[in-house]
Amino acid sequence: MANAQPSNNLPLAGVFAAANRLVESGLIVDWALGGALAAIYYVEPFTTYDADIFFIPRDQSLAAGIPSIFSCLQKEGWQVEGEHLVLHGFPVQFLAAAGLTEEAVREAESIDFEGTPAKVFRAEFIIAIAASLGRMKDKVRIQQLLTQAEVDKSYLADLLRRHKLELPML
Amino acid sequence: MKPDMRQKLAREPFAEKIRKVAQLIQLAKAFPRRPRRQLDNGNSR
Numbered sequence: 062m063a064n065a066q067p068s069n070n071l072p073l074a075g076v077f078a079a080a081n082r083l084v085e086s087g088l089i090v091d092w093a094l095g096g097a098l099a100a101i102y103y104v105e106p107f108t109t110y111d112a113d114i115f116f117i118p119r120d121q122s123l124a125a126g127i128p129s130i131f132s133c134l135q136k137e138g139w140q141v142e143g144e145h146l147v148l149h150g151f152p153v154q155f156l157a158a159a160g161l162t163e164e165a166v167r168e169a170e171s172i173d174f175e176g177t178p179a180k181v182f183r184a185e186f187i188i189a190i191a192a193s194l195g196r197m198k199d200k201v202r203i204q205q206l207l208t209q210a211e212v213d214k215s216y217l218a219d220l221l222r223r224h225k226l227e228l229p230m231l
Numbered sequence: 232m233k234p235d236m237r238q239k240l241a242r243e244p245f246a247e248k249i250r251k252v253a254q255l256i257q258l259a260k261a262f263p264r265r266p267r268r269q270l271d272n273g274n275s276r
Contacts, residue, residue: 071249105248106240106248107252108256109256174245209237
């Protein structure tokens with residue numbers, strides 16, 4: 062059972078393995094980790110309460126195949142809490158990628174996480190997405206990434222220009 | 232925290248940083264922040 066035992070670590074390898082199975086089963090085209098946990102790949106750790114998995118849907122309808130994803134993972138023992146699927150008490154949000162986030166999935170960095178293949182948004186995309194959202198926590202995230210991560214400034218400038226975005230005043 | 236310490240933490244392996252996030256979550260759950268109003272009430276006594 063996927064939720065049989067709570068753990069004192071985040072079940073991220075299990076989340077990545079499940080996302081890989083969604084690709085193998087043809088429910089989604091591709092996926093990558095975004096949001097706060099993707100930022101933590103590049104910067105100091107901070108508190109966050111869920112994982113954001115961005116996926117390129119196979120199903121191009123408005124629902125983007127989300128009901129099938131929920132159904133598949135519930136059969137594996139995941140629980141549903143609101144808009145989150147929950148594995149070992151850790152909430153995961155599956156978000157259909159489009160536009161900037163779809164490009165972020167396609168350009169994501171491939172990593173190995175404790176033996177499980179995974180993809181993480183590039184730092185430049187995390188900055189661009191944060192710039193597009195513009196909340197206070199997004200400004201903090203941009204500041205952290207610009208000071209702690211190795212950011213390809215020309216890649217970022219091109220990304221911001223193509224998506225008509227500007228960095229906020231920090 | 233000093234910038235060089237932050238930089239050092241940022242360069243740790245991802246799996247190690249995820250373990251630290253899990254610890255931060257446990258701490259936050261064990262010691263939830265009190266709403267400011269409660270704190271203010273406590274101080275005004």
